[in-house]
Amino acid sequence: MLTERQKAILRLIIQNYTTNGQPVGSKKLMNDGIEASSATIRNEMKALEDYGLLAKTHSSSGRIPSIAGYRYYVDHLLKPSSVDEEDRSKIRQRFHRDFHEINEIIQESADILSALTSYTAFSLGPDVKNRRLTGFRIVPLNSQQVVAILVTDKGNVQSRIFAIPQSVHSEDLEKMVNIINDRLVNEDLLTVYHRLRTEIPMTLHKYYQSTEGILTLFDGMLSQLFEEKIYVSGQMNILDFEPNQDVEQFKSMYALMSDVDGLNRLIVPTDQTIQIRIGTEIGHDLFQNMSLIQATYQIDGHGQGTIALLGPANMQYAKVFGLIDAFRQELSEKLADYYRSLDRH
Structure with missing residues (x-):
């Protein structure tokens, strides 16, 4: 069981590391509001490391989150950010055009999500x-x-x-x-x-x-x-997720993006509105240092659809969670409008 100070330290380390990619030391934590001496903070970081929630890089006194640390943060400390008006405006502008069929909207939704996040986006329409x-x-x-x-x-x-x-x-x-x-x-x-x-x-x-x-x-x-088609956008972004990936790993991940069966195993149905899977939870050896955030949306009378983002394990969870939550609502409204237009005709 973590103390409140340990939780605060873990939260700040993850927020800092997912923003700038640099190990976080005791001085930075003091500047960010942890009211304790540098020695006390280092002891707390050592305890979090012993719990398996942090890792130490080389000889640096700074720490980075572990996969288990991200999991604890998502389960217990995550507070989704609100979507800024600029991003919400971009979403609405991209959806504000004429679409001739549902699949065009589903494909566009994947393109928008990938453009907003620089991650790989997946979109699956309402159940056929x-x-x-x-x-x-x-x-x-x-x-x-x-x-x-x-x-x-x-x-x-x-x-x-x-x-x-x-x-x-x-x-x-x-x-x-x-x-x-x-x-x-x-x-x-x-x-x-x-x-x-x-x-x-x-x-x-x-x-x-x-x-x-x-x-x-x-x-x-x-x-x-009759297969459910999963639309994918931003496949090349996977090059940026894993700095040490080799060519064969990239080829395997890229090939998966056009494998219908593989994608259906990756994007599994869930009862949760938003689900975050990290590392081995994704269920594929290729993604051990990545995260998959998946959201469902409901359209009255027309079933349920799914959107998802695949990114690095050090994604900005609070920002991405808030974005995908707002996006699924915008997509649901766009599809509902489209279905209403069909009914009018």
Whole structure:
């Protein structure tokens, strides 16, 4: 159990270190308001080091926070900063334009967050399972590739490029589109997904002499189209998070940013409005010296979305916590306005 003075010292060390990146010594703590002698403060810092909350750098008398120190600070000492009007104005200006579909707003939200923080930002829109299918099309690109396009009633358009199996012909694709539109349009996506796995394959057998190629293409297209897409912005910022990272570590982290399964494991659903995971809590060996702050937002009648920031463990937690809390509210209002505009039309 920390004393009040130890808590004050830990809080000041973290606030100073996350602001300027320099080890903090007893003189700095005295100047910042710790009412004790330099020797007493050093003893307190040594106690905090023994608790595993601080670390000493080389021969310097200054201390820096440990991963455990950041965790204690977030759990017990964090007081979120209010967002300054300049940042709030930037958010509103970026959102104050016409968007043609939900995914544009989700992508823009990741871009704004990354620009404001210089961290890597992630954005995941409201749950697609609450939506209804309103259209499905396939557009040929050439003799080997097609674009599959799925449209929902909430303004979402999902598209993917797929290679066509040699056994599948253009008339086969046309039949498949007609079957989906005849039987699945206006169904909610959860029902659509279930029927794609059960009823539709049986229907396809009635129309095709051999369904091997068509079922492979069909399953691949629809499975990928129903995946929740996580938009990422500021991937290159990870170069700044870990000063000693090698090229292979950077390549692995960068590759993860385009790995759908990896991102889904990284951005896990949570009941908490805002959650901060530090180091090994993130669940990936690549991020042991980093932090991930994740926030959820709710849109009445349209489900829940998620935004997240990946940054160094020495991020300015109070500032980032306040920013992401304000941002999730602005994003929720923007999406709610967009849905209302759809209803009016």
